[in-house]
Structure formats: C-alpha cells, structure tokens
Amino acid sequence: MKARVHVTLKPGVLDPQGRAINHALHSLGFDQVGDVRQGKFFDIDLGYEDRDAAEAAVKEMCDRLLANPVVESYAIEIDAP
Amino acid sequence: MKARVHVTLKPGVLDPQGRAINHALHSLGFDQVGDVRQGKFFDIDLGYEDRDAAEAAVKEMCDRLLANPVVESYAIEIDAP
Numbered sequence: 001m002k003a004r005v006h007v008t009l010k011p012g013v014l015d016p017q018g019r020a021i022n023h024a025l026h027s028l029g030f031d032q033v034g035d036v037r038q039g040k041f042f043d044i045d046l047g048y049e050d051r052d053a054a055e056a057a058v059k060e061m062c063d064r065l066l067a068n069p070v071v072e073s074y075a076i077e078i079d080a081p
Numbered sequence: 082m083k084a085r086v087h088v089t090l091k092p093g094v095l096d097p098q099g100r101a102i103n104h105a106l107h108s109l110g111f112d113q114v115g116d117v118r119q120g121k122f123f124d125i126d127l128g129y130e131d132r133d134a135a136e137a138a139v140k141e142m143c144d145r146l147l148a149n150p151v152v153e154s155y156a157i158e159i160d161a162p
Binding site: 006008018021024025028030032033034035036037038039040041042043044045046047048054057060061064065066 | 119126
C-alpha cells in the first residue's frame with residue numbers, strides 16, 4: 001500500500017519561494033504565469049493491510065512530523081492496491 | 082487554467098531527505114513505514130486559453146527552471162476548467 005501526502009502552506013501565508021519562482025518565470029518570458037505556490041509531497045510505502053489503519057497512521061505522521069500545523073496543511077491520498 | 086507539476090528525484094538517485102524521514106518515522110514508532118521519497122510540487126495559475134499551449138509552456142518551464150534535468154524528473158497535470 002502507498003500513500004502520497006501533499007503539504008502546502010495555508011492560504012494567506014506568504015509563499016516567498018512561490019513568488020520568487022513567479023518572478024523567475026516572468027523574467028524567462030513566461031508572461032502568462034499568474035500565482036505560483038510551491039509545496040512538498042511524500043510518497044510513503046506502507047505495510048498496513050487495512051486502508052483505514054493506514055490513513056489514520058499517515059494522518060498522525062503528518063500531525064507529528066511531516067507538516068507544521070501552524071502554517072501548513074496536508075492532503076492524504078491512499079493508493080490501496 | 083491551472084497546472085500542477087510534481088518534481089521527483091530520478092529512480093536510483095539517493096534521497097537523503099526521504100531516508101531521514103523514514104528513520105524519524107520509525108523512531109516515532111511507525112514501524113509499518115517502508116521507503117519514503119520526498120519531492121516538490123508547484124501549483125501554477127496560467128493565462129493560456131489553449132490547453133496544448135499551456136502544457137508546452139509548462140514543459141519548457143520545467144526544463145528551464147523548475148526541475149534539474151540531471152537528477153530530477155517531472156510530471157505535469159493541466160487542470161483545464
């Protein structure tokens with residue numbers, strides 16, 4: 001079983017990296033580019049048999065390690081074979 | 082129109098961050114965790130009308146800025162409304 005976790009800055013939190021990329025793309029001539037937001041994601045191989053148990057564990061992994069709850073939010077996709 | 086770009090290390094390229102996260106998760110007691118790979122993604126607002134033009138532009142953005150072609154590969158999703 002695999003999980004993919006997307007971690008993004010919460011709306012309203014300034015994204016300096018996204019802004020820097022926006023400027024860089026414009027300087028390269030990509031003038032059709034609007035807002036750019038950057039995030040990180042994790043592909044995690046899991047040994048759980050049960051999908052709900054896997055989802056609960058991944059949620060706890062996010063809360064305890066993968067995401068900073070103050071400024072980040074996360075989305076979990078479980079890819080049960 | 083929006084694009085989401087996932088940038089990952091190419092298979093075979095050592096992922097020290099993924100490995101560090103794997104160890105951290107195990108030390109937190111998540112012993113069902115196997116391989117962990119970390120990547121980055123970009124959500125880009127685009128002003129293109131035509132989907133193919135948007136996809137071609139985003140591919141060029143990846144080749145020129147968003148991904149390091151030596152060690153990274155990328156996947157593009159275009160979310161045409």
